[in-house]
Amino acid sequence: MTELIVPAQTGAPAAESGLMVRAEQVHKAFGPLEVLKGIDLEVRAGEVCCLLGPSGSGKSTFLRCINHLEKINAGRIWVDGDLIGYRERGGKLHELREKEVAAQRRSIGMVFQRFNLFPHMTALQNVIEAPVLLGRDRKASARERGAALLERVGLGDKLGAYPGQLSGGQQQRVAIARALAMQPKLMLFDEPTSALDPELVGEVLDVMKDLARDGMTMIVVTHEIGFAREVGDSLVFMDGGVVVESGAPREVIANPRHDRTKAFLAKVL
Amino acid sequence: MPVRHPGRWLAVAVLAVLAAMFVHLLVTNDAFDWAFMVDNMFRPPIIEGLLRGTVLMTVSAMLIGVTVGVVIAVMRLSDNPILRGVAWLYTWFFRAVPRLVLLAVFGNIGILWSRVEFGVPFDTQLGQLFGIDNLHLRLFGFSSRDILTGFMAGLLGLALSEAAYMAEIVRAGIQSVDGGQTEAAQALGLSRGQTLRRVVLPQAMRVIIPPTGNETIAMLKDTSLLLYVPVSVELFFQLDAVGKRTFQIFPMYVAACLWYLFLTSILLVGQYFLERHFGKGHGTAGRARLRLRGMTAETGGGGNSGMVGPS
Ligand SMILES: Nc1ncnc2c1ncn2[C@@H]1O[C@H](COP(=O)(O)OP(=O)(O)O)[C@@H](O)[C@H]1O
Ligand SMILES: [Mg+2]
Secondary structure, three states: OHHHHOOOOOOHHHHHHOEEEEEEEEEEEEOOEEEEEEEEEEEEOOOEEEEEOOOOOOHHHHHHHHOOOOOOOEEEEEEOOEEOOEEEEOOEEEEOOHHHHHHHHOOEEEEOOOOOOOOOOOHHHHHHHHHHHOOOOOHHHHHHHHHHHHHHOOOOOOOOOOHHHOOHHHHHHHHHHHHHOOOOOEEEEEOOOOOOOHHHHHHHHHHHHHHHHOOOEEEEEOOOHHHHHHHOOEEEEEEOOEEEEEEOHHHHHHOOOOHHHHHHHHHHO | OOOOOHHHHHHHHHHHHHHHHHHHHHHHOOOOOHHHHHHHOOOHHHHHHHHHHHHHHHHHHHHHHHHHHHHHHHHHOOOOHHHHHHHHHHHHHHHHOOHHHHHHHHHOHHHOOOEEEEEOOOHHHHHHHOOOOOOOOEEEEEEHHHHOOOHHHHHHHHHHHHHHHHHHHHHHHHHOOOHHHHHHHHHOOOOHHHHHHHHHHHHHHHHHHHHHHHHHHHHHHHHHHHHHOOOOOOHHHHHHHHHHHHOOHHHHHHHHHHHHHHHHHHHHHHHHHHHHHHHOOOOOHHHHHHHHHHHHHHHHHHHHHHHHOOO
16 A cells, blocks of 8 residues: 555655755745745655744745745755756756646645645545546546545545535545645645644644655644654744754754744744 | 405505506507417528527527637736737727627628638738739638628627627636635646646636526527628518518517517526536535525525514
């Protein structure tokens, strides 16, 4: 079952450096509002990086830059050795065409705070839509794999259910299965449990822990300190569009060095 | 028991008198020549006009209108300011000119060109620049008499005008879909076209379908405006012609009323089933149905209390 989910970690450029994600001086502004003011980040293949920070600090924006849902104004982002959104030729950056950007996104899964499942499709249709539409898989084998993925996230009995008939926790697990169906090298989670009732948070975190154990590279924006401490390989604390502090989760949580980190942790712990 | 609703009984009495007067008028007034009307409203030219000028015209104009409307709506919502501008100009023009006037213009557009040809634009002028007289680079063409009069002119007028209204309906439908849906689709690596076709439009349909039903019914009625193109194979043109030829104009106008009542009623039934069907099988349909049930339960309760109140 595990080999269904985690693709072989073979990307040559990543293997050389061991890095799955590298961000260098990423800047992003919405009009006059500067949201990201030079973010540096490195995530090694197979690692779980937890991104913490107060609301409005730019965590979601940074995550969306990684799969080019937002265009960055300066800096560079590589995923598995590929420069995201641009091609470098003769020292100049040229924007990739829409098709090329779409191709890059296929190896990066994303899970949203508000699930964003397709409400007119069943759970299984949600999962197989992209692989079938993009010619990754024939319909029959996609259905088989999709059913196995839903089984894996504990929803083997909900293949034919529409999102409107599922609880929030179940919807988020379908969303995770949908992202995994494209066999991504990297998974981005944007506060995946923030919209859930407290009693449903556990079931989603369990699926994510499972995924981390299987060696998936993950960047997780979360306020779940317990998850960061238990599953995270690194913790990055952001505030006001900059990385304030980063390190091993246990260390940062136990001995925050910056006042802003201390203040934030005091609030969420 | 005292009479509970004196107002209601009074209204029934007034309506009964009015109905009796109306029936009396229908039966006794000679302007309604019922026998003449029945003899004439099913004649072959009228049936042909109904099938081609009304039914076929409605179907074709709506098909073209919806297709072009979707394209205009997508242009209107694109990032490209030129496409947006063109789409705005289109909807502005076709919504600002009355349909009747538009049809009159299209009926006479043959005055502008005797032939419609496709090829290199400004070929004669280009030829003169290079010293060639009468250069013609035309691929194919038609005499505008053949295509731009009658049926085709009417179809073009109705379809292009419809496209402007459909564009607004489709745009509202697309905008009703949560932006998170597009993001999720793009994050999966779907192209813009795939996102529109597979994710956005199917969800927009529930907003698009009901007003499109209304548009179809309006279109069916507006085919009567083709009289001003003119299009001769059309229901109202034919009924009008019989009326004028026989000096029995009123019975034929009554026949027109009956025909349009009949046709639009069929469409209304179709619309009912289409809307009911479209609510099914969708993610939130269960919830919507629950909500509906809640609403009917509420109004039922309201009705009861209203009945009890005055007694
Ligand atoms: N599309 C946008 N247009 C304008 N401002 C935006 C947009 N997206 C985010 N912002 C602003 O950027 C800042 C950071 O937002 P966000 O990345 O969502 O923060 P976080 O996820 O850390 O709460 C906020 O001030 C927000 O209002
Ligand atoms: Mg956020």
